[in-house]
Amino acid sequence: MTDFTPTEMMTIAASRELSNDDVCFVGIGAPSAACNVARLTHAPDITLIYESGTVGTRPDVLPLSIGDGELCDTALFTVSVPEMFRYWLQGGRITTGFLGGAQIDKFANLNTTVVGSYDHPKVRLPGGGGAPEIASNCGRIFITMALSKRGFVEKLPFITSMGHGEGGDHRERLGMKTKGPTRVITDLCILEPDAVSKELTVVSIHDGVTREQIVDNCGWPIKFADQVIATPVPTEIELTTLRDINARTKKAHQGDREAA
Amino acid sequence: MAKIVSLAEAIGENVRDGDTVAMEGFTHLIPYAAGHEVIRQGRKDLFLVRMTPDILYDQLIGVGAARGMKFSWGGNPGVGSLHRFRDAVENQWPRPLEIEEHSHAAMANAYEAGAANLPFAMLRGYIGADLPKVNPNIKSVTCPFTSEVLAAVPAIRPDVTIIHAQRADRKGNVLIEGIVGVQKEAVLAARRSIVTVEEIVDELAPPSPNSVVLPTWAVTAISHVPGGAFPSYAHGYYPRSNAFYIGWDDIARDRESFTAWIKENVLDARPEDFARHAGKAPAKAA
Numbered sequence: 060m061t062d063f064t065p066t067e068m069m070t071i072a073a074s075r076e077l078s079n080d081d082v083c084f085v086g087i088g089a090p091s092a093a094c095n096v097a098r099l100t101h102a103p104d105i106t107l108i109y110e111s112g113t114v115g116t117r118p119d120v121l122p123l124s125i126g127d128g129e130l131c132d133t134a135l136f137t138v139s140v141p142e143m144f145r146y147w148l149q150g151g152r153i154t155t156g157f158l159g160g161a162q163i164d165k166f167a168n169l170n171t172t173v174v175g176s177y178d179h180p181k182v183r184l185p186g187g188g189g190a191p192e193i194a195s196n197c198g199r200i201f202i203t204m205a206l207s208k209r210g211f212v213e214k215l216p217f218i219t220s221m222g223h224g225e226g227g228d229h230r231e232r233l234g235m236k237t238k239g240p241t242r243v244i245t246d247l248c249i250l251e252p253d254a255v256s257k258e259l260t261v262v263s264i265h266d267g268v269t270r271e272q273i274v275d276n277c278g279w280p281i282k283f284a285d286q287v288i289a290t291p292v293p294t295e296i297e298l299t300t301l302r303d304i305n306a307r308t309k310k311a312h313q314g315d316r317e318a319a
Numbered sequence: 320m321a322k323i324v325s326l327a328e329a330i331g332e333n334v335r336d337g338d339t340v341a342m343e344g345f346t347h348l349i350p351y352a353a354g355h356e357v358i359r360q361g362r363k364d365l366f367l368v369r370m371t372p373d374i375l376y377d378q379l380i381g382v383g384a385a386r387g388m389k390f391s392w393g394g395n396p397g398v399g400s401l402h403r404f405r406d407a408v409e410n411q412w413p414r415p416l417e418i419e420e421h422s423h424a425a426m427a428n429a430y431e432a433g434a435a436n437l438p439f440a441m442l443r444g445y446i447g448a449d450l451p452k453v454n455p456n457i458k459s460v461t462c463p464f465t466s467e468v469l470a471a472v473p474a475i476r477p478d479v480t481i482i483h484a485q486r487a488d489r490k491g492n493v494l495i496e497g498i499v500g501v502q503k504e505a506v507l508a509a510r511r512s513i514v515t516v517e518e519i520v521d522e523l524a525p526p527s528p529n530s531v532v533l534p535t536w537a538v539t540a541i542s543h544v545p546g547g548a549f550p551s552y553a554h555g556y557y558p559r560s561n562a563f564y565i566g567w568d569d570i571a572r573d574r575e576s577f578t579a580w581i582k583e584n585v586l587d588a589r590p591e592d593f594a595r596h597a598g599k600a601p602a603k604a605a
Contacts, residue, residue, distance in 0.1 A: 087396065087397055088397070110423060111345050111346055111347070111498045111500070112345070112498055112499070112500070113498065122397070123396060123397035123398070123559075123561040123564065123565075124346045124396030124397050124559070124561075124564070125345075125346060125396060126345050126346025126347050126396075126498045126500075127346065127559055127561070128347070128497070128498075128552055128554055128558055128559060130498075131347075131497045131498050131554060137497065137498055137499070139499050139500065139501065139503065139504070139531075140345055140370070140423070140427045140499075140500050140501045141427040141428065141430065141431045141501060141504060143427075144423060144424040144427045144428070144442075145424075145427070145428065145431075145442075148424065149424065149442065149443055149444075168447075172420075172449070172450075177449075177453045178453075180408065180409060181409075182405075182409070183393075183400075183404070183405045183408040183409055184394075184400075185392050185393050185394030185400070185401075186390070186391060186392050186393055186394075186420055187391065187392065187420075187422050187423075187448070187450065188371070188391055188392035188422070188423050189392075189422065189423040189424065190422070191422040191424070191444060191445055191446075191448040191450065192422055192423070192424040192442070192443075192444050192445075195443070195444075195446045195447070196443065217449050218447065218448055218449045219448060219449070219450075220447075220448055221446060221447025221448055224447050229447070230447075233446050233447055234446070234467075234468075235446060235447075311561070312561040312562065312565065313561075313562055313565070
């Protein structure tokens with residue numbers, strides 16, 4: 060297929076990162092779409108977990124919140140929130156965490172807390188929710204967000220959840236045994252931390268995107284790996300699956316206009 | 320033993336100015352009707368606690384009922400910002416709001432510690448994150464056995480916890496089903512508790528021996544308020560009104576439209592008005 064939007068490419072590229080063996084802690088928004096496209100295409104047996112306590116959920120429409128009834132109705136089982144964070148996340152049972160964020164830096168640290176100073180913020184964002192412990196306790200982290208100068212910044216005003224900290228072996232120095240962010244999937248390209256410095260580096264470029272576009276949309280001088288591949292374009296099945304679930308979701312969320 | 324009373328009585332007797340109040344519900348079973356009664360009765364200087372303050376706390380903050388809030392994620396899920404919360408933090412309107420911010424894992428652990436009558440909770444948390452720099456209530460403890468350093472936060476002990484549940488029996492035993500969140504922990508951590516329910520039935524008939532039941536002797540007051548969780552939902556009764564959550568963004572963005580909405584839908588309304596949202600979903604085919 061050649062007719063697709065950058066956002067569709069991002070979601071589909073993100074979905075390809077997941078496999079049947081993953082036990083995945085799903086963030087809301089773009090991660091949720093990617094995880095469910097994976098489940099409906101190449102990874103039908105993936106275990107999707109939302110922080111509201113729903114385990115092994117198979118929603119027919121994408122949830123607006125992390126606790127929509129659809130998630131509980133289609134889950135293998137549902138646990139309390141303390142059990143979710145203590146036994147399943149902190150217990151080390153989750154292979155993959157899938158996060159989004161408002162801002163990211165070159166070491167894949169995320170900010171969803173404030174723009175400006177904490178005490179006198181220019182913009183007060185919702186905060187971290189589950190992210191600080193998802194980032195440290197999941198086996199590895201995937202991040203998906205659109206590439207923009209506002210989002211990909213040289214220095215974060217606030218580190219909500221740690222990626223690779225100051226780079227290098229910072230995670231190991233803090234006693235973390237998990238891998239942290241291993242892939243960042245954007246609407247223009249895919250990034251991976253450099254093996255040594257842990258600085259995010261372009262490894263794959265989406266169809267029709269130029270290196271200049273990527274450089275122009277990133278807030279730091281972004282590096283390219285020695286070997287950069289072309290991201291395969293979406294297949295017809297991937298694109299149809301994504302568009303169908305988006306259409307079902309839109310219909311479901313706007314179906315009830317009462318009192319709104 | 321829980322007293323089964325009107326919502327006005329339950330709030331009047333159990334929520335006092337200055338109280339630390341937890342109105343819990345992780346997207347599901349949010350006690351909207353009870354929160355609106357707190358606003359109608361003009362309670363003030365409340366210290367609000369909740370993992371996911373959403374529209375209900377936006378309303379309480381917007382009318383100036385809160386002096387502070389302890390929370391871990393303050394947004395309109397899937398939609399965006401809580402505009403009244405932002406206005407309070409960014410512009411101190413209608414009054415300054417003291418915030419104590421945590422992660423979900425820490426809040427969940429802190430409620431559990433409260434329910435377990437412990438002074439603090441510990442977790443492997445906040446590693447490399449900035450919240451401990453701005454929240455003096457995030458400290459650390461060293462494991463006496465392994466020397467691992469773990470995060471520590473104080474237990475949550477509300478003066479009063481308010482939740483919504485599916486049903487209670489006439490003795491005041493309460494059943495909660497679906498996404499149960501931290502409601503059980505929040506009730507057991509509190510000095511007093513209020514539960515609004517969709518139905519009061521002769522027999523509670525828990526569907527499983529492992530069902531989440533709060534016994535009457537662990538609850539202070541129960542009120543029958545059908546539809547009382549709208550626009551959130553009651554599993555088995557009515558779905559979440561995602562359209563309302565989407566529509567709230569416009570209502571709350573502007574101080575005047577927010578104030579007009581509060582007057583019409585809270586100050587001039589009654590708990591019984593929630594009944595129009597109540598319903599009982601047909602049993603699902605197995």
